[in-house]
Amino acid sequence: MNDQATLIRALCDPARYDHPADAVELIETHISWVLLAGAYAYKIKKAVNLGFLDFSTLEKRRFFCREELRLNRRLAPQLYLDVVAIGGTPTDPELGGAGPAIEYAVKMLRFPQEALLDRMLADGKVTPPQLDAVAREVARVHADTAANPPEGLGTPEAVHQPVRENFDQIAERAGALPQGAALAPLRQWSEEEFTRRRADFAARREHGFVRECHGDLHLGNMAWIDDQPVLFDCIEFNPALRWIDVINDTAFVVMDLHDRGRPDLAQRFLNTYLEHTGDFGGLALLPYYLGYRAMVRAKVACIRADQGGLTPDQLQTVCHQTAAYLKLAALFARPARPWLLITHGYSGSGKTTATQLLLERSGAIRLRSDVERKRLFGLAPGARSQSGVDQGLYAPDAHIRTYRRLEELAREVLQSGFPAIVDAAFLKRTERNAFRALALELxxxxxxxxLHAEENELRRRIVQRQNLxxxxxxxxxxVLEAQLRGGEGIAVEEKNWTTTVTSGPSMEADLLRLAEGLMDNPDEFCQDLIF
Incomplete structure (x- = not known):
């Protein structure tokens, strides 16, 4: 590492580069240095062996530089340019020198650091549509990536090994810290959850959900470039940390948003991802993976502190980060009380708008009839079926199939331990009764x-939505006219478990109060089901 430190100091000189560079900015992590020079970035791996990665020899660093280039070109080919050999000596290095290589670097196209999503979020510049685009991009990557894991990868044992290693490596470094006492109950919960879900881990691999993923999917490894999200810096150093369940990959984003104080955006991202993938079956494993991802970040913080070279303020920050991640892992280990909410309202009454606010504030998973109906017929959420009233996707038999599928998915979500919101018209009492029976059963x-709005407002919204x-x-x-003719209003006995929200100035405040009540004490809000 001494020769590498000397090399890095030398490469901080702009004159070392064969392209314009007014200054060189250095970024250091627990496993690499990144030198930002002019229009390019050069990433050099530290000569370390941390168990889960081994960059200890020059040959290994060369191999993993090439792997980094190969793997990340799947995600961001516009950023990953080449692997560059560094010749000369540590004190007098030559990028691309003709002599024997003393080190290797991954050469990337540089982009503004302000474009990183973690920076954008901290600056209040991430918009909901941008986050939705990130979720769609993650869904696309997961759909397109390889789904034939090598032997031994993605098995239950392979899933749990890094979880155990996290605890061991944190304990080695943080045992003397005050938060070290939090490790034991978290380790016990992880072991118990793994045992309880072991068959689920195996089934996910068998059904094709273990894929060659990103593996390190947090906001610091995402950027907003040319008005679109770009994922980069996937894991190259350990196939077992890359060949993982897609819901494990997704969990890192969700955890990271929670850690950054935005549980509302975490829930928005998760719901958008699920809406585009339909992978509600992964929810049963999500708490386990959320806890694992929080522990990964706690481990990284501990390793960085253990490497030295930090100022007292930096060391204090790292210690606080470790404590925060352990606290977050403990939060994920505490299951919430599931509840079931269904909507009732005509087209244009604001069901999707209302449930979007509710899911972001209450931690619920939403099921949309408009989306699941199309999924039943092999269509994407935004596809147009051109079906008329009582025809095609909206024929009576398709309607029945859609509500049955919504009930199946609601059961799956609820039995996974999550609250469920079903966004559908529910204009027939028999439809509403079926879901109430499900809640009673569980x-x-x-x-x-x-949801209520005046008829002229319903019509205005429908026309506007069609135009957009x-x-x-x-x-x-x-469709609206048919609903108005055939809809069955809330019966007198149903009013005991019904709350009405009317479009208008107070709608958002009413929904926020509802979300708060469902988060704090859902049984009190739904007293009819208190046994």
Whole structure:
């Protein structure tokens, strides 16, 4: 490492580069240095062996530089340019020198650090549509990547090994810290959760959900470039940390948003991802993976502190980070009380808008009839079926199939330990009764959220939505007229578990109060189901 430190100091001289560079900015992590010079960035791996990675020899660093280039070109070919040999000596290095290589660097196209999503979020510049685009990009990457894991990777044993290693490596470095006492109950929970879900881990691999993923999917490894999200810096150093369940990969983003104080955006990202993938079956494993991802970051903080070279203030920051990640892992280990909420309202009444706010503030998983209906017929959420009233996707038999599928998915979500919101018209009492029966069967609170708007407002919204063409709903004015003729209002006995929200100035405040109540005490909000 001494020769490497000398090399890095020498490469901080702009004159070492064969392209314009007014200054060189150095970024250091626990496993690498990144030199930002002019229009390019050069990433050099530290000569370390941390167990889960081994960069201890020059040959290994060369191999993993090439792997980094190969793997990241799947995600960001515009950024990853080449592997550059460094010749000369540590005190007098030559990038691309003709002599024997003393080190290797991954050469990347540089982009503004302000474009990193973690920076953008800290500056308040990440918009909900941008986060939705990130979720869609992650979903696309997962759909397109290889799904034939090598032997031994993605098995239950391979899943749990890094979880155990996290605890061991943190204990070696943080045992003397005050938060060290938090490790034992977290380790016990992880072991128990793994044992309980062992068959689920095996089934996920068998059904194709273990894929060659990113592996380190947090906001610091995402950028907003040319008005689109770019994922980069995937794991190259350990195939076992890359060949993982897609929901494990997704969990890192969710955990990171929680850690940055934005549980609302975490829930938005998760729901958008699920809406585009339909992978609700992964929810049963999500708490385990969320805890694992928090422990990964705690481990990284501990390793960085153990390497030295930090100022007292930096060391204190790292210690605080470790404590925060352990606290977050403990939060994920505490299951929430599931509850079931269904909507009732005509097209254009604001069901999707209302449930979007609710899911972000309450931690719920939303199921949209407009999306799941299309998924049943092999269509993407934004596809147009051109179905007329009572025809195609909206024929009576398709309608029945859609509500049955929503009920199946709601059961799956609830039994995974998450609250569920079902966003559908529910204009027939028999449809509402079926979901209330599901809640009674599972012994969980149930509520109907009735959305109300004047008829002229319903029509205006439907026309506006059709003109924009961005929503999954295909409801037309003809659909609305049919609903108005055949809809069954809330019966007197249903009012005991129904709350009505009317479009207007107080709508958002009413929904926020509802979300707060469902988070704090869902049983009190749905007293009809208190046994």
């Amino acid at each position: 012994g969980i609170p149930f509520m109907i959220l009735e 063409g961005r929503d999954a709903s295909e409801a037309t004015l003809q």
